Each structure stands twice: as structure tokens, then as C-alpha cells.
Amino acid sequence: MNHLFEELEKDYRFKEGYHSCINCGTCTAVCPAAEFYRYDPRKIVDIVQTRDDRQIEELLSSDTIWYCGECMSCLTRCPRKNGPGLVIMALRDLSIRTGLFTRSEKGRQMLPLTRTFSRNILEFGYCVYPETFDWNDHKESGPVWKWHMDHLEKSLERLGANYKGDGPGVLRRIPQESLDELKAIFDVTGATERISLVEKYSQQKAEEMGMSLEEYEKKAFEYSSDKHFNE
Amino acid sequence: MIYEGKQKIWKDYQKEIPDDHWYYVRSCIRQNFFPASERKFTDITRNDLGKDVYETPYHTTCGGIAYHCDAIPQETAMTIVARQFALMTESGYENYVPSCVTSFGNYVEILETWREFPELETRIREQLWKACRREFNKPKYLAHTSDLIYHWRNEIAEKARYRLIDKETGEPVRMAEHIGCHYAKMFPSKGIGGAEYPYVLAGMIESWGGQVVDYPERRHCCGYGFRQYHMKANRGYCVSNTHKKFESMEPYGIQAILTNCPGCCYFMDRWQYVISEQTGKTYGKDGFGIPVFTYEELAGLVLGYDPWDLGLQLHQVAVEPFLDRIGVEYDPKAKYLGLNKEDLLKPELPTNLKCF
Structure with missing residues (x-):
């Protein structure tokens, strides 16, 4: 280019x-x-x-x-x-x-970002979803959220959600036909191709850095050097 | 500024909001972090106010968070939105209301981009047909769910059981408000009051008896920053921005905060906890934080809903001092109970932030 x-x-x-x-x-x-x-x-x-x-x-x-x-x-x-x-x-x-x-260090975050959001959207129909919001990666969400996640189904039931249920409502199961349409949209509009590109370039870089792709993803997600910040 | 000039400017920041018949789409963040707020939005609008707010189970995420994390291309985000519009069209509605500020900004941006570049709208229509065999009309009216609560704020005030008045002093509760960046920073004319004169939340606070308190960093971002939060490595960005806001509001004696965006509400609540763990500092009185509410929670409180039905137990900052201030009746022992009073134990307590 x-x-x-x-x-x-x-x-x-x-x-x-x-x-x-x-x-x-x-x-x-x-x-x-x-x-x-x-x-x-x-x-x-x-x-x-x-x-x-x-x-x-x-x-x-x-x-x-x-x-x-x-x-x-x-x-x-x-x-x-x-x-x-x-x-x-x-x-x-x-x-x-x-x-x-x-x-770049921050650019390499595209691998975990692309994996997280494409999975959430294509598997669940949401950008954020309880099953993929691991409390250990989000300790800032506090002890109250740990309690909520430990009692997820009962806590959501208490609050009137329709977690994984059929029909409308909070955190309902998105019907499979809707998920199929999201997949078709990804295929037609370039998102599927984007996922492949990010995977391919990340794999190449991981090899260059002497890491497995999983090690590369983990480092991109949680490591920050101190060169980024203002004094 | 002379009064007439001010009125003329203000006119630019009003928007027409139909009184009924809305096609409702949910928010990924609000469903996850404030599930009862979404439940109560439909309860309040349908049952208390008697409005037609329709939802189909077939709608999905708008893709806005993935788009702003750069994880999906623009045309993918646009085609997901086009599918949402198709579902609205097939359901016979023309007034569209999302429950999320990121979504609202996404919808406004897409509609404005299509208006400016009609060839792009044509391309998205073709892509939607190819992927889903669907067609759509664009919404006649687009509002955020807070716009509707603002529109009906006086009806809510008429039915209110509680007012935002300190029951001991008789003074209005001192409240800050935060409308969220994507509500009006991109297209100020699409939000009530725009980015400069934010009024969508201020109008609710005033109608329900409280006092809106200005502070220097009122318009500063909460610090979400999309990828800046979703990547653990970047979260210093987020907490630093929230810290800046709380330091700025500290001298003004703010007793509660009302938010527009569910992300802002979550972050302004949770980063208070993190700041207290990191520095020992708390921003409320006597070791408590400043409670941060969604507008559904505040509407529900003034209407007399039980605080635990409103999901206030999912806040990390204790809400009880605020409930006591305005005189809400509640059972402290019921806070963490499940359905049918099932014992679900209790969360651990933070080190420094006072909680129950």
C-alpha cells in the first residue's frame, strides 16, 4: 500500500x-x-x-x-x-x-480486543456479556461484583432479568437466527476478514517475539511499559 | 447575556419528543451492570405512565463498543444498526429509543453520515439485503431513554412518593449530573441542552426537588475510553480521569450524582472504590462515597419503588445515606437477599470505603 x-x-x-x-x-x-x-x-x-x-x-x-x-x-x-x-x-x-x-505495544492490543468482541457478538449477541467478564481480570469492579458474579443467576433473577431466557427482557438469550444474521453481516461487511487479518499479523509478530500467540495476547492485555505516561 | 438571546440559543438545543409509541432497544452495559434499571424503565413507562414501549427479542447489540474499540469496521457497525432499524420497521414503529449513550451516539453518527454521504447508505442497504434479506426505514424520531424520562419528568413528579429534599433540613439535595460524552459531544443539537448546556438530567433533578450543582470538570469524560478500559494495561487512564472529576467536585458538597450513560455510572461508582483502596481517600461524608445513580434508579426512588428492587445493592458505594437523607423507607436486612428472601450471603467489605 x-x-x-x-x-x-x-x-x-x-x-x-x-x-x-x-x-x-x-x-x-x-x-x-x-x-x-x-x-x-x-x-x-x-x-x-x-x-x-x-x-x-x-x-x-x-x-x-x-x-x-x-x-x-x-x-x-x-x-x-x-x-x-x-x-x-x-x-x-x-x-x-x-x-x-x-x-507498537498498544497496537498489539488489537488481538485481545478483536477476540473478545467478535466472540461476544457472534456467540452471545452482546458486546459485553457476564460469561466473558472475568472478575479476576476486573477487580476494580469491587467485592460487590464478586458477590454478584458468585450468585449470578439468582442475583439476576432477583432483579427481574431474563438471563438466558426466551422472549424479551434483560440479558435474554439472543435467538440463534439473530446470531446467524450477525455472522452473515460480519462476512459481508469485512469483519470476518478483519478477524483473520488481526490473527495473521499477530501470529507473525508473536513468532518474531519468540512467544506463543496466547502469551502474546496475555502480554498485550495486561502489560504496560512506563514510556507512555506524562510526568 | 440578554434574555432573548439566551432563549434563542436554548431553542437550538431542544428536540421534539413524541409522547408515545416507542421501539425500545437495550444496552449491553446497562443490562450487565444495572439490570434492574432496564427492567424498571419498562415497568415505569408501561405501568406507571401507561406508554407503549415495544421490544422484540430479536434485536442485538448495536456493536458500538466494539466499533469504538476498533474491533469491527465501520460498515459492519452500520449494517448491524441497519438490521436494528429493519426490525423496528417490521414491527410497525417509527420512534426509536436506545437505552445506551454509546448506542445513541452510534445511531446519530450513522444517520448523519448517511445524510451527508447518501451513497454510503445505499451501500449499507445492499449489504443488509445480501446478509439478512431485510429492508428498513430510518427512524422518524430518535431519542435516548433519558430523553423520554426527561419528557415525562413532570408526570413522574406528580406521582412521586419522595422528593429530592433533605428531610432533616428541608433543603434540596445537592446533586451533580454527568451526561456522558457520546450523548451530545459529537452532535450537540441532538441532545437536550447540547454539550454546553446539559439539561436532560438537570431537568429531572429540578423537577423532583433537587438542586443541580455546577463544578469545573462537569463536562470532562468519566474516563471509559473504550479500549482504555477493556485492556487491563490501560486502566490507569480511566481511574485518572475519574479522579480528576471527583477532585474537582470535592469543594462543592455534592451529595449524589445522576448519570446518563450506564458506563459512566459504573465507572464513577467503581473508581471511587479503587481510589479509596489506593489512597485511602473517600469523597462522601464519614468515610462513605458519593452515590452515583442511573436516571431509572432515581425515577424509581422518587416513585417509591423498593431500593433493592431497583438494584441499588449492586452499587459499590453505599446508597443508604442518600436513602436516609430523602426519607426512603427500606429494609436494610433485605439488601442482599434473593427471590423469596433466599440467603445469598453478603459481599466482603472494602478496606476504606464505608459500606453495609
């Missing part, structure tokens, strides 16, 4: 979010990520504005594009109605399609 900027221009998020940045830095001033990470959305848009594929490739290979929380606070405040958060979404998409995401 030789013309990275041209690829970005095809993305509808890019069309919506990239107009004429005046480099005022308002986006950076309001950005929750910029306060925490070594991150500056103003600089990212500035780099993209150069249309220089070498610099864009560096961005796609870096941790920088993965720091955004997609809250879109930047979109509200930009005096020119740019959306650096939307530009970030286009950059991330391109980083995944080119395989460059495996070059």
Missing part, C-alpha cells in the same frame, strides 16, 4: 473529521488522553496534513494513535469542526489493514 494518505481519504470518518486544521491546540487542551499519555492530537493532525507517507507510516506504527479514548471532546470544541478523534479512527483502521499495528 504505497499511498497511505489516499487510503485515509477514502475513510468516511476522515472525510467528516479532517477539514482545515489551524493548529490552535484546542483539541489537545480538552483531551482526556493528552492529560494522561504523552499524546497530542494537534500534532497528529499536523502530521497527517503533511500528506507525507513516510511520516504517516511512522504514526501507523506507533503507540501514539492508540492513546485516544474516542470520547470526541475534541469534536465539540474545534473551532473549524475538525474531529481529531475521527482522524484517529481512520488511522487505526489503516494501521490494522496494513499490519503496522503489531509494531
Whole structure:
């Protein structure tokens, strides 16, 4: 893929979010990520504005594009109605399609993210689902959530949910025909292909790093070096 | 600012909300973390207010969280939404109400993108037909579930058993509100009050007797950040942002927080617990936290629903001081009981955050 900027221009998020940045830095001033990470959305848009594929490739290979929380606070405040958060979404998409995401620590998180959400959506019909929300990976959810998970069916029954039940209601079982339609949508719209791409590039990177794919996934999920943070 | 000018600006942030006949779709986060809120939304709207709120079991996630974690392509998210619209169309409805701020933002973004790029809508229609053999009409009206509670807030106030008034002092309860980033930051005209003059929750608090308290970081993100939370390695981002909000609100004597987005509600509740474990600091009085509510929970409380039927036992921050403040009658011993008073034991207590 030789013309990275041209690829970005095809993305509808890019069309919506990239107009004429005046480099005022308002986006950076309001950005929750910029306060925490070594991150500056103003600089990212500035780099993209150069249309220089070498610099864009560096961005796609870096941790920088993965720091955004997609809250879109930047979109509200930009005096020119740019959306650096939307530009970030286009950059991330391109980083995944080119395989460059495996070059950065934060980019490698695409493997656990893709596995988690594709499983939740295709097996259960939800983005978040109790069976895959392991308390040991979410101790911030507190002792009350451990209690809830330890008594999941009875606690949900007490609260009027329809957990795994037929018909409408909270946490109902999504009918198989609906799950089949989600799978067909994944196949037709490129999500299935995306899963394969992420798996293929992650496998290659894991081999390069001398790890099994499972070790690679675990490290991506829980390891953070300290190079990302502001002082 | 002169009054007429203010009224003119305010007009831009109002939205038309039909009084009845809504096609309802559920939220992944709200169903998981506040299951009773979703149950009570349908109970309140159907039984207390007599409205037609219809749900089909065939709807699914909108895919919004996966989309904002970059785990599915944009066209996949759009086609999942197109299927949701097809189910609404087949059910004979034209007013569409999701129970999730991420979903609401997703729907608004998709409809606005299709409006601007009609060729993309055509492509998504073709993809939906190819995948599911379905066709759809776009909703005539799109609202978030909080918009409906806001719309019916005065009817709820008329039926209220409790008011948001401190029963000891007679003063209004001091409340902060948090509308959530994707409610109005992307398309301010689609939310009541927009991003600058948030009123969807403030209107409920005022109608039910409370006082809305402003604070400097009122509009700051709760810190969810999608992948920033779902990856364990990134969660410092989340707690840091919540910490910033609580430090900012600390001087203002806030007694409770009302939230729009179920994610925000979960994070602002749970990170108080984490901050207390990490630093020993708590933000409420006497070692308690500041309770954080969904609007269904608050509506249910003022209407007189039992707090444990509303699921308030699933909050990590104890709600009892708030219940006592406004005089809600409840049985403390019933908090962790199952159906038919079955003993389900009790959660362990946090180290520093006072709980029951």
C-alpha cells in the first residue's frame, strides 16, 4: 500500500473529521488522553496534513494513535469542526489493514480486543456479556461484583432479568437466527476478514517475539511499559 | 447575556419528543451492570405512565463498543444498526429509543453520515439485503431513554412518593449530573441542552426537588475510553480521569450524582472504590462515597419503588445515606437477599470505603 494518505481519504470518518486544521491546540487542551499519555492530537493532525507517507507510516506504527479514548471532546470544541478523534479512527483502521499495528505495544492490543468482541457478538449477541467478564481480570469492579458474579443467576433473577431466557427482557438469550444474521453481516461487511487479518499479523509478530500467540495476547492485555505516561 | 438571546440559543438545543409509541432497544452495559434499571424503565413507562414501549427479542447489540474499540469496521457497525432499524420497521414503529449513550451516539453518527454521504447508505442497504434479506426505514424520531424520562419528568413528579429534599433540613439535595460524552459531544443539537448546556438530567433533578450543582470538570469524560478500559494495561487512564472529576467536585458538597450513560455510572461508582483502596481517600461524608445513580434508579426512588428492587445493592458505594437523607423507607436486612428472601450471603467489605 504505497499511498497511505489516499487510503485515509477514502475513510468516511476522515472525510467528516479532517477539514482545515489551524493548529490552535484546542483539541489537545480538552483531551482526556493528552492529560494522561504523552499524546497530542494537534500534532497528529499536523502530521497527517503533511500528506507525507513516510511520516504517516511512522504514526501507523506507533503507540501514539492508540492513546485516544474516542470520547470526541475534541469534536465539540474545534473551532473549524475538525474531529481529531475521527482522524484517529481512520488511522487505526489503516494501521490494522496494513499490519503496522503489531509494531507498537498498544497496537498489539488489537488481538485481545478483536477476540473478545467478535466472540461476544457472534456467540452471545452482546458486546459485553457476564460469561466473558472475568472478575479476576476486573477487580476494580469491587467485592460487590464478586458477590454478584458468585450468585449470578439468582442475583439476576432477583432483579427481574431474563438471563438466558426466551422472549424479551434483560440479558435474554439472543435467538440463534439473530446470531446467524450477525455472522452473515460480519462476512459481508469485512469483519470476518478483519478477524483473520488481526490473527495473521499477530501470529507473525508473536513468532518474531519468540512467544506463543496466547502469551502474546496475555502480554498485550495486561502489560504496560512506563514510556507512555506524562510526568 | 440578554434574555432573548439566551432563549434563542436554548431553542437550538431542544428536540421534539413524541409522547408515545416507542421501539425500545437495550444496552449491553446497562443490562450487565444495572439490570434492574432496564427492567424498571419498562415497568415505569408501561405501568406507571401507561406508554407503549415495544421490544422484540430479536434485536442485538448495536456493536458500538466494539466499533469504538476498533474491533469491527465501520460498515459492519452500520449494517448491524441497519438490521436494528429493519426490525423496528417490521414491527410497525417509527420512534426509536436506545437505552445506551454509546448506542445513541452510534445511531446519530450513522444517520448523519448517511445524510451527508447518501451513497454510503445505499451501500449499507445492499449489504443488509445480501446478509439478512431485510429492508428498513430510518427512524422518524430518535431519542435516548433519558430523553423520554426527561419528557415525562413532570408526570413522574406528580406521582412521586419522595422528593429530592433533605428531610432533616428541608433543603434540596445537592446533586451533580454527568451526561456522558457520546450523548451530545459529537452532535450537540441532538441532545437536550447540547454539550454546553446539559439539561436532560438537570431537568429531572429540578423537577423532583433537587438542586443541580455546577463544578469545573462537569463536562470532562468519566474516563471509559473504550479500549482504555477493556485492556487491563490501560486502566490507569480511566481511574485518572475519574479522579480528576471527583477532585474537582470535592469543594462543592455534592451529595449524589445522576448519570446518563450506564458506563459512566459504573465507572464513577467503581473508581471511587479503587481510589479509596489506593489512597485511602473517600469523597462522601464519614468515610462513605458519593452515590452515583442511573436516571431509572432515581425515577424509581422518587416513585417509591423498593431500593433493592431497583438494584441499588449492586452499587459499590453505599446508597443508604442518600436513602436516609430523602426519607426512603427500606429494609436494610433485605439488601442482599434473593427471590423469596433466599440467603445469598453478603459481599466482603472494602478496606476504606464505608459500606453495609
